[in-house]
Amino acid sequence: MFSYWYPYPHREVSGGRELFLIMVSVDVIIGPLMTLIIYDSRKSLRVLRYDIAVIVLLQIVALGYGLWTMSMARPVHLVFEIDRFRVVHAIDVPPELLDQTRPGIVALPYRGPTVLGLRPFKDDLEKMHATLAALQGLQLSYRPEFWQSYDASRNDVLRIAKPIEQLKARFPDSVKQIEAATAGKAEAARTILYVPFSGRKDFWTVLIDGRNGDILGYLPLDSF
Structure with missing residues (x-):
């Protein structure tokens, strides 16, 4: 579950850890607790077998329901949406x-979330309808007709991304954490940018390679 459905950082931002613990x-x-409650040495072996x-x-029913719940709540895409990345979960998509869903994109993948972008609006009317739907809770990222490959959105990501130095200035107490997240990325160190990241529970930050828009990592900092 954590390797495919809830890889880092989605076990935190999508609540995967909490669902698993529940x-x-x-x-x-x-299982064990109910066994202790129902066990009675005076019961016959036949009755004990029935109780067990x-x-x-x-237990099997509870496990199946738990797996189904985690499957429905799993993150399926990380979508760049205008000025942020947003996590899309299977249950979010009508x-x-x-x-x-456009050809070449798996709508609800089971092998971990894929990175996507959003295509431009066709006209002002489509933009108005999409904005009204978003105000009612149906975010752009939840609508498969707008999905496009991340490659097609790289320039948009680079255009709105901000220098990592600004992030350090905003969070002086987290400079060491930021530097630790960028350690080992010497080639991209001078061009690392950041973009806000909206999850189910929290707001994080995505680190971006300023040369090509590749995602380098994540930070638990609300950079909105």
């Missing part, structure tokens, strides 16, 4: 819009 806790409660079978069945 799932494990529920299974532990249903019921507990095992409940099912009726999935058939509008």
Whole structure:
């Protein structure tokens, strides 16, 4: 789950760690704890076997429901949206819009989130409708008809990205953390930029290679 569905930093920004702990806790409660509660040495072996079978069945159901929940909540895309990156989760995408996904893009991948961009609006009318929908909660990044490859959005990313020095100036207490995140990236060190990152729970920062727009890393800093 953490290798494919919730790789770093999504186990933090998408709540993967909390969901996993809840799932494990529920299974532990249903399993060992209920076994202790129902066990009675005076019960016949037949009755104990029946009780244990019921507990095992409940555990399997709880595990299946937990896996389904984590699957529906998993991040599927990291989309560059105008002035930020936004995480899109499987449950965020309206099912009726999935058939509008452009060729070459997997709508709901299971092997980790992919990086995408958004195509330009066709006209002012489309922009107005999209803005109204966003105000009602349907963000642009949740709409497959706007998705495009990240390569097509690299110039847009570089245009709005800001120098890493500005981030250090904004967060003087986190300079060491910022430098640690950029360590080992000597070739890109002079051109590292940053872009805000909107997750389900928190706001983070994406580090960008200023030469080509590649994503270099992430920081738990709200740079909005």
